[in-house]
Structure formats: structure tokens, C-alpha cells
Amino acid sequence: xxxxxxxxxxxxxxQQVLLLKKEYPEFKDALENLEMDMEVLAQGMAIMPPPxxxxxxxxxxxxxxxxxxxxxxxxxxxxxxxNGRSDKEEKYIEVEAESNQMRVNKAWxxxxxxxxxxxxxxxxxxxxxxxxxxxxxxxxxxLKLELKQKIK
Amino acid sequence: MPxxxxxxxxxxxxxxxxxxxKYAAMLLGYINGIVQDHRKSEDYLVSIxxxxxxxxxxxxxxxxxxxxxxRQYAQSKLAVLTEKHHSLTPAxxxxxxxxxxxxxxxxxxxxxxxxxxxxxxxxxxxxSSEEDEIRNQLKxxxxxxxxxxxx
Numbered sequence: 001x002x003x004x005x006x007x008x009x010x011x012x013x014x015q016q017v018l019l020l021k022k023e024y025p026e027f028k029d030a031l032e033n034l035e036m037d038m039e040v041l042a043q044g045m046a047i048m049p050p051p052x053x054x055x056x057x058x059x060x061x062x063x064x065x066x067x068x069x070x071x072x073x074x075x076x077x078x079x080x081x082x083n084g085r086s087d088k089e090e091k092y093i094e095v096e097a098e099s100n101q102m103r104v105n106k107a108w109x110x111x112x113x114x115x116x117x118x119x120x121x122x123x124x125x126x127x128x129x130x131x132x133x134x135x136x137x138x139x140x141x142x143l144k145l146e147l148k149q150k151i152k
Numbered sequence: 153m154p155x156x157x158x159x160x161x162x163x164x165x166x167x168x169x170x171x172x173x174k175y176a177a178m179l180l181g182y183i184n185g186i187v188q189d190h191r192k193s194e195d196y197l198v199s200i201x202x203x204x205x206x207x208x209x210x211x212x213x214x215x216x217x218x219x220x221x222x223r224q225y226a227q228s229k230l231a232v233l234t235e236k237h238h239s240l241t242p243a244x245x246x247x248x249x250x251x252x253x254x255x256x257x258x259x260x261x262x263x264x265x266x267x268x269x270x271x272x273x274x275x276x277x278x279x280s281s282e283e284d285e286i287r288n289q290l291k292x293x294x295x296x297x298x299x300x301x302x303x
Contacts, residue, residue: 046177060202
């Protein structure tokens with residue numbers, strides 16, 4: 001029991017103490033009494049901390065909690081619906097970064113589709129009129145040849 | 153009850169105050185017994201109590217009482233310092249007569265175990281003695297101090 005409460009018991013001794021504690025209520029009581037006596041012994045050797053020590057500890061704990069909350073805010077994704085700008089500001093922290101991608105409004109999608117289709121229509125029209133024009137020139141050429149032959 | 157209060161990871165300042173009121177003076181006395189420097193002890197008290205309250209509830213529950221757990225935690229944090237400076241001389245602590253009840257050998261053994269976490273086998277080697285003898289001396293020293301308090 002002594003080595004156990006002093007924290008120097010071997011693994012085997014610890015297991016033995018825990019087993020005895022579980023099986024024998026008298027042993028459990030004796031162990032608890034010894035633990036209490038060790039606490040009383042420490043109280044006898046206590047030194048009062050200077051004023052302001054508690055405030056230092058509270059400040060450090062608050063700082064640790066504040067830091068862990070900031071980390072949680074970064075890790076936890078936004079699961080709720082949009083609740084305005086203030087809500088966004090609470091869930092995200094502003095980070096300065098450069099991106100090679102451009103943000104485009106969704107409404108522009110239909111305009112891009114319309115421009116694409118119109119482009120195709122104009123291209124088809126241009127090809128059609130080009131071919132028509134070429135055919136017409138060839139016909140003109142043939143007619144000119146015919147006319148020359150008739151004149152001769 | 154105290155464990156339940158502190159098992160909440162983000163403990164309220166009220167709980168920290170309770171913890172501080174109950175254990176800070178005991179812990180400062182204990183740390184001072186190890187480092188033998190009042191100013192350093194106060195600095196260690198702040199860092200150890202802060203770390204312990206922050207970690208409390210996140211680590212595996214111990215079978216020990218809170219004080220014994222806290223004492224072992226402080227001992228492990230100060231282990232590096234202990235290794236560097238410890239010699240088997242009794243610590244000059246504010247003992248309130250507790251350690252004065254022990255003879256020199258018992259005082260040496262008790263302080264080496266209590267403050268510096270020396271094992272029975274280490275002490276047996278250091279004192280060129282049997283492990284059972286060291287164990288008996290430790291038991292006798294604890295019994296003496298307990299009896300002096302009427303237990």
C-alpha cells in the first residue's frame with residue numbers, strides 16, 4: 001500500500017493492490033485511510049501561495065481555452081444555413097491568400113450558353129454563305145466561258 | 153464530487169478556484185520540497201496547476217485520489233530537475249514537525265521517494281541494502297507520521 005500511494009509501485013504491485021481493493025472491503029478502507037493521511041501530511045507541509053497566483057492561473061487557463069476555441073472554429077465546417085454576415089464572421093476567420101481561380105456569378109452561366117449557341121449559329125451561317133458564294137462564282141465563271149464560246 | 157466538477161473540459165473559473173483553494177498550498181509545499189527555491193516553486197505552481205486543470209478529464213482516469221494524482225503529475229513534470237539536482241540528503245521543508253519525527257535514514261528514504269520518486273530498487277542500490285529493508289523503513293516512516301496525527 002505504501003509504495004502504491006507513493007507512486008513507486010511496480011506494475012505487478014499495482015495490479016495486486018487493485019485486486020485486493022476490489023475483493024476485500026477492509027483493504028479498500030485501509031487504502032483510502034492511507035491516501036487521506038498522505039493528504040493530511042501534505043497539508044501539514046503546505047505553503048500559502050502569494051496573492052495574485054490564482055489570477056495568473058485563471059489568465060493562463062482562459063488563454064488556453066481561447067486558443068482551443070479558435071482552433072475549433074477553424075476545424076468545424078459551416079453546417080447551418082446562412083445567417084447573415086455577423087454569423088459568417090463568427091464561424092470564419094479572415095485569411096489573406098491568393099487564388100488563381102476567378103469567382104463568377106451563377107447568372108452568367110446562361111449568358112455564356114447563349115453566346116456559345118449564337119457563336120455556333122453564326123459559324124454555320126458563315127460556312128453556308130461561303131459555300132453559296134463559291135458556287136455562285138463558279139456558275140458565273142462557267143456562264144462567262146459559255147458566252148465567250150457563243151460569241152466566237 | 154470534485155472529479156465530476158473538473159471532468160468538464162472547459163471548467164468554470166469557480167471550479168478552478170475550488171481546486172486552487174484545496175490544493176495550491178499543498179502543491180506549493182510539495183514543489184518547494186523538490187526545487188528548494190521559493191520563487192521558482194511559485195512559477196512551477198502556476199504552470200503545473202494550469203496544465204493539470206487543463207488536462208484533467210482528457211486523460212485516462214486514475215484510481216488514485218486527486219491529491220495523489222496531482223502530486224505524481226507534479227513529480228513527473230519536475231523529473232528532469234529532480235534528476236539533475238537530487239542527492240540523497242533530506243529536503244529542508246516546512247515540515248511542521250512531520251519529518252523531524254524520522255531518523256536520518258528514514259528521512260532520506262522518505263524524501264527520496266516522496267519528492268523524487270526514487271524506486272525501492274534504486275534506493276536499495278544507493279544504500280547498499282536489501283529491498284525489504286528499504287520497504288520496511290518507508291513503511292515505518294509513514295506509520296510514525298500517521299501516528300503523530302492520531303491515526
